[in-house]
Amino acid sequence: xxxxxxxxxxxxxxxxxxxGNREELENHLYTCDQCLENYLEAVSAxxxxxPVLSNxxxxxDQVMAMVTPKAVPDTINDLSMMETVRLVPxxxxxxxxxxxxxxxxxxxxxxHYLLAAAATIVLMFTGAFQSLATYAGNLESPRLVxxxxxxxxxxxxxxxxxxxxxxxxxxxxxx
Numbered sequence: 001x002x003x004x005x006x007x008x009x010x011x012x013x014x015x016x017x018x019x020g021n022r023e024e025l026e027n028h029l030y031t032c033d034q035c036l037e038n039y040l041e042a043v044s045a046x047x048x049x050x051p052v053l054s055n056x057x058x059x060x061d062q063v064m065a066m067v068t069p070k071a072v073p074d075t076i077n078d079l080s081m082m083e084t085v086r087l088v089p090x091x092x093x094x095x096x097x098x099x100x101x102x103x104x105x106x107x108x109x110x111x112h113y114l115l116a117a118a119a120t121i122v123l124m125f126t127g128a129f130q131s132l133a134t135y136a137g138n139l140e141s142p143r144l145v146x147x148x149x150x151x152x153x154x155x156x157x158x159x160x161x162x163x164x165x166x167x168x169x170x171x172x173x174x175x
Contacts, residue, residue, distance in 0.1 A: 004028065004035050009042040014049075 004025060011017050012025050029036055053059050105111055123129055150158070 001032060002028075003032065004038065006038045006042060009035070009039045010046065012039070013042045013046045 008025070012022065017025070029039060
């Protein structure tokens with residue numbers, strides 16, 4: 001992965017970069033934490049050259065007045081390129097009518113309940129629930145003949161003692 005230097009981010013922050021490079025840098029910020037840190041440092045270093053707002057509350061009110069009713073984008077591309085637009089009453093009515101339009105039959109809750117009921121009936125008649133019940137019963141009942149297998153630790157201990165016993169026997173045979 002290519003990383004961008006602090007100087008490249010400083011050029012980006014000062015808006016002295018071509019549009020193609022701007023998009024490349026912006027897309028890179030989504031995936032690289034190291035470059036994000038360099039970008040934030042460049043913004044911090046450049047914040048003194050930003051203009052000072054003379055009337056902050058008035059500025060906020062103006063921005064909110066421009067933003068408040070905005071157009072609903074049709075696609076994701078419209079979202080990224082959308083500018084703030086005031087809606088005229090006809091557009092508001094069109095959007096409201098689209099929202100209040102009746103849902104299709106497969107989008108309604110009754111359809112989903114009927115589909116679930118039909119699936120349950122099919123599973124009942126095919127015996128799927130019966131086989132599940134017998135399988136669960138077999139899991140819950142204890143096994144009549146169950147072979148006890150020693151654990152790995154017990155096996156190692158048993159082999160170690162057997163080896164030590166054989167060493168003692170060899171020593172006793174030598175004497």
